[in-house]
Amino acid sequence: MYLESLDLTDFRNYEALRLSLGAGRFIVAGDNAQGKSNLCEAIRMLATMRSFRAGTDRELVRWGSAGHFARIASDIARVDGTLRLEIIISAPPSAEDPLASAAGLWAGEQGSRDEVGGMGAGLPPMPPAPPSRVAAGKRIKVNGAARRAIDCVGLVTVVLFEPADLDLVIGSPSGRRHFMDVTLCQISRSYCRALSHYQRVLTQRSALLRRIRDNQDDPRALDYWDGQLAALAVPIIIERAGLVTRCMPTADQVALKLGGRGLRLEYQPSYAVDAELPPATAVAAFTEKLASLRRREIAQGVNLLGPHRDDLAFMEGPVNLAVYGSRGQQRGAALALKLAELEAIEIETGDQPILVLDDVLSELDPTRRAALLESVGEISQVILTTAEPESIPRAFAASARWLNVRDGEIG
Amino acid sequence: MQTTAAAVTALIEEFAKLPGIGPKTAQRLTFFLLRSPADQTRRLADAIIRMKEQVITCSTCFNITETDPCPICASPQRDHGLICVVEEPLDVLAIEKTDTFRGVYHVLNGALSPMEGIGPKDLRIAELVARVQHSSGEVREVILATNPNYEGDYTAAYIAPLLRPLNVTLTRLARGLPLGGDLEYADEGTLSRALEGRRAFEG
Numbered sequence: 013m014y015l016e017s018l019d020l021t022d023f024r025n026y027e028a029l030r031l032s033l034g035a036g037r038f039i040v041a042g043d044n045a046q047g048k049s050n051l052c053e054a055i056r057m058l059a060t061m062r063s064f065r066a067g068t069d070r071e072l073v074r075w076g077s078a079g080h081f082a083r084i085a086s087d088i089a090r091v092d093g094t095l096r097l098e099i100i101i102s103a104p105p106s107a108e109d110p111l112a113s114a115a116g117l118w119a120g121e122q123g124s125r126d127e128v129g130g131m132g133a134g135l136p137p138m139p140p141a142p143p144s145r146v147a148a149g150k151r152i153k154v155n156g157a158a159r160r161a162i163d164c165v166g167l168v169t170v171v172l173f174e175p176a177d178l179d180l181v182i183g184s185p186s187g188r189r190h191f192m193d194v195t196l197c198q199i200s201r202s203y204c205r206a207l208s209h210y211q212r213v214l215t216q217r218s219a220l221l222r223r224i225r226d227n228q229d230d231p232r233a234l235d236y237w238d239g240q241l242a243a244l245a246v247p248i249i250i251e252r253a254g255l256v257t258r259c260m261p262t263a264d265q266v267a268l269k270l271g272g273r274g275l276r277l278e279y280q281p282s283y284a285v286d287a288e289l290p291p292a293t294a295v296a297a298f299t300e301k302l303a304s305l306r307r308r309e310i311a312q313g314v315n316l317l318g319p320h321r322d323d324l325a326f327m328e329g330p331v332n333l334a335v336y337g338s339r340g341q342q343r344g345a346a347l348a349l350k351l352a353e354l355e356a357i358e359i360e361t362g363d364q365p366i367l368v369l370d371d372v373l374s375e376l377d378p379t380r381r382a383a384l385l386e387s388v389g390e391i392s393q394v395i396l397t398t399a400e401p402e403s404i405p406r407a408f409a410a411s412a413r414w415l416n417v418r419d420g421e422i423g
Numbered sequence: 424m425q426t427t428a429a430a431v432t433a434l435i436e437e438f439a440k441l442p443g444i445g446p447k448t449a450q451r452l453t454f455f456l457l458r459s460p461a462d463q464t465r466r467l468a469d470a471i472i473r474m475k476e477q478v479i480t481c482s483t484c485f486n487i488t489e490t491d492p493c494p495i496c497a498s499p500q501r502d503h504g505l506i507c508v509v510e511e512p513l514d515v516l517a518i519e520k521t522d523t524f525r526g527v528y529h530v531l532n533g534a535l536s537p538m539e540g541i542g543p544k545d546l547r548i549a550e551l552v553a554r555v556q557h558s559s560g561e562v563r564e565v566i567l568a569t570n571p572n573y574e575g576d577y578t579a580a581y582i583a584p585l586l587r588p589l590n591v592t593l594t595r596l597a598r599g600l601p602l603g604g605d606l607e608y609a610d611e612g613t614l615s616r617a618l619e620g621r622r623a624f625e626g
Contacts, residue, residue, distance in 0.1 A: 160610075205612070212573055219537035229542050233535075236580040240573065 013168065013363045014393035015055065016087040016094065022077035023084055023101075024050035025420035033393070035089070039404065040397040042417035048397035051417070052172060052370040054084050055395065058097055059170035059198055059365075061152065061161040069150060070103040088168050091363045097167060098153040162205060166198040169365035171354045173347075173372050180349065181326050181334050181342040188324040192252050195353050199360040203251050210244040214315050217241060222313040234306065241318060242298035248319040249285045256324065258359065259352035266348035269383050272341060273328055275348050282321035344380055351387050369396040374403045381405070431457065483554065485530040485547050487512045495527055502526045504563040508551060508582065510534050510570060518568070526566075529554065534574040535581055543581065552585050564592040571598050 014035045020026040025047045040048050053065055066072050073082040085098040152164050180187055197204040217237040223229040256279040267275035283301060285294050302309075302317055309316050326333040326345040333345050357365045367388055373381055373396065385408050388394045396412070398404060415422050431453055438449035456464050480486065481493035488494070495501055495515075505526030509515055515528050531546045543549075555562045565586055569575035583593050599617030600609055609617070 163610075201611070209573075216536065216538050216573060216577070219540075223537050223540075223542060229537065232584075233543075233577075233581060236577050 013088060013090045014366060015058075015168075016089050017085075018051075018054065019083070019085040020051075020054055021083040021085075022074040022079065023054055023072060023082040024074060026050065026054075027074060027077075027420060029420070029422060031415075031422060033395075035392050037388075037394045037408070037412035038396065038415060039401070039409065039412045040395065040415045040417055040422070041401045042397075042399065044399055046417045047420045047422075048399070048417055049174070049370055050420075051422075052174065052368050052395070052397060055366065055368055056170050056172050057084060057099060058086055058088070058168040059166065060194060061099065061150070061165050064172070064194075069101045072101050073103040086168075090167075095167065096153075096155050097164065098156075100151045100153075102149055102151070162208065163201070165204050166201065166361070169198045169357050169361060169363065170368055171350060171357065171365045172368045172370065173350045174370040175372055175375055177350060178343045178346050178372065178375055180346040181337065185323040189320070189322055191349070191353070192255060192322075192324065195357065196251050196255055198365070199255075199357055200251065203248065206244050206248055210241075210248060210319065213237060213240045213244060214318070214320060218313065218315050221309050221315070224310050225313050231306065231310065238299050238302045239295075241315075242295045242302065245283070245318045246285050246291060246294045246298055249281050249283065249322070250287050252319065252322065253279050253281070253285070253287065255356060258356045259349065262352035262355045263345075263348040266351050266383065266387065267328075267344060270344045270348070270380055272344060275333075275345055276327040276329075277349070278325040278327050280323040280325055281319070283317050340377060340380075343376065347376070347380060347384060351384075354391070364392050366393045366395065367391050369394065371397050371399065373398055374400050480530075484528045485532060485550070486515050486528055500525070503558075504561050505566070506551075506555070506562055506564070507566040507568050509568050510575065510578075514568065526564075531569070531578065534569055534578045536574045536577075546578070548582060548585070551582065552589075555586060555589050555591060560590070562589075562591055564594060566594050566596065568596050571596070 015033045018029070018031045018033060020029040020031075023029075040051060042048055049065075053063055057063055063069070063072060073080065081100055081102045083098065083100050085096065087094055087096050150161060152159050152161055154164060154167065176183075176187075180191060193207060197207065217234070220229060220233060220237060224231050224234070256277050260277050263277055264274045267273075283298060285298070289297070298317075305316055315321075326337070326342075326349075328337065328341065328345075331337070333341055337345070354365055354367060369384075373384070376384065381403075382405065385405060394412075396404075401409070434453045434456070435446070435449045438444055438452050439446050441449075444452070456467070477489050478487050479489070479491060481488045481491055481496055483492050483496040486493050486495065490497070502525050506529050507518060507524060507526055508529045508531060509518070510531050510533055512530055515530060518524050518528075529547065529551050531548065531551070533541055533546055535541055535543065535546065551565075555565065567579035567582060569578045579595060586593060597620055599613065599620055600606070606614070
């Protein structure tokens with residue numbers, strides 16, 4: 013799959029970008045702080061509906077934009093046809109701001125309807141929210157029709173490789189869980205849904221654990237949440253284990269090519285589920301395990317068991333690279349995992365993801381750089397950003413279209 | 424310098440506190456009232472005050488009412504052996520609109536949510552249990568009609584074991600497809616629940 017076009021309006025430092033793309037390789041060159049990573053962020057948002065950098069959506073809207081909204085729009089060519097995807101991020105100024113009501117979008121259209129509503133007999137209905145007033149949040153359209161965000165995750169699949177990913181092996185476990193989640197959400201809608209429900213259950217359950225600890229609630233109230241947690245955790249764990257197994261051969265191959273002695277990925281769930289068991293049995297076993305931990309969970313006021321405590325280890329033979337690997341080996345393993353992710357998504361969805369390489373080339377040594385560029389040979393769209401154009405091998409540089417980015421404009 | 428009359432500003436501020444009303448709507452409502460006839464404005468003011476002074480909660484079902492017990496609880500036409508447990512008074516309104524339910528209600532005043540610090544003591548759960556207990560067997564069935572989300576389900580799951588020993592039938596509202604809807608527009612969660620809850624066809 014590839015993006016045919018990408019339009020950004022008031023997104024980060026892009027006021028009005030109209031970019032025509034297509035299949036092939038693109039090198040986005042420019043100095044730091046000109047908008048390279050913002051471009052990558054926009055592309056990745058098309059896949060995940062969420063930013064990987066921004067704390068709040070408000071940050072995505074260009075400072076000083078007149079309309080208080082940002083827009084990402086793209087025509088996407090998929091194996092099964094093209095579609096147009098639009099994400100509109102609204103960030104109205106805060107309520108105290110006198111300009112808050114200046115949106116004025118709905119002031120006219122409601123007009124005289126108020127008088128008609130009147131104070132009729134019986135209980136009046138709840139007043140509806142003002143129709144088209146700019147509310148904080150996101151709206152998503154596919155081919156012009158509004159859709160829910162969760163239904164649009166994975167319409168575009170993107171594998172993003174950025175400098176922070178080089179620390180995947182030695183970084184915190186949450187980074188490795190995030191890797192599994194982002195990959196699986198693009199592949200499976202049911203995973204995405206289970207994960208968002210799981211977050212909700214975790215929040216309620218940890219609040220309940222603390223309430224019980226403080227004698228505000230009855231421990232038996234946990235029975236319900238244990239059941240919900242187990243029912244969501246089991247499929248998440250099974251999907252993650254499956255992903256790691258599918259990534260293994262490619263990751264191993266790439267690692268060998270990089271001159272190592274191969275790579276073995278080891279999924280380390282906080283609770284291992286036997287995939288052979290019927291789901292109901294696995295859920296029952298998980299629930300039982302929770303019951304055995306109940307006293308400790310209450311004492312600590314924390315959810316101790318479940319996918320939110322999982323990890324992923326990178327092994328070369330018996331050696332854990334996070335502990336004993338060299339810096340080069342650790343970066344190589346991260347690279348191998350990313351390329352394996354690419355293949356896993358392609359196999360599962362039947363369509364090749366877009367590969368976005370955000371400023372990572374200069375971070376890799378020449379061997380790994382060559383291995384990376386060699387493996388992107390058959391990918392339908394590669395978007396690579398760099399602040400050092402001279403670091404790009406000549407053959408690749410010659411085969412790509414160059415885009416120069418400067419202060420939110422691309423020429 | 425005060426450019427707008429203080430009384431006007433005060434009313435704008437009061438309106439702006441209401442849900443769904445922003446500063447602009449508050450202004451428009453205020454100026455609408457300013458221009459409307461005095462008796463109309465007085466009727467509105469009276470209606471608000473009367474609502475606040477006369478509306479109480481029914482001591483049996485905790486629905487909002489002007490009389491205690493409320494007309495539903497007092498009615499001999501209603502089936503007092505069938506209690507429908509809901510979260511909010513608005514839910515009573517919704518079910519009453521169906522015109523098919525002949526039982527009585529019990530309004531919990533919310534749903535359990537540990538996250539928001541809402542525990543069993545904050546809801547009318549003990550009152551429900553006492554009500555069933557003291558009915559000396561009159562209550563046959565309790566419908567747990569809390570919302571079909573985690574908090575509503577949790578609330579139902581919390582209440583069920585408290586009522587079960589009292590020898591009543593416990594039911595939960597069916598969940599599934601809305602009438603007049605299209606299958607293709609139903610979200611996956613609803614559709615899979617509808618599949619699970621399918622029934623023998625007696626057409």
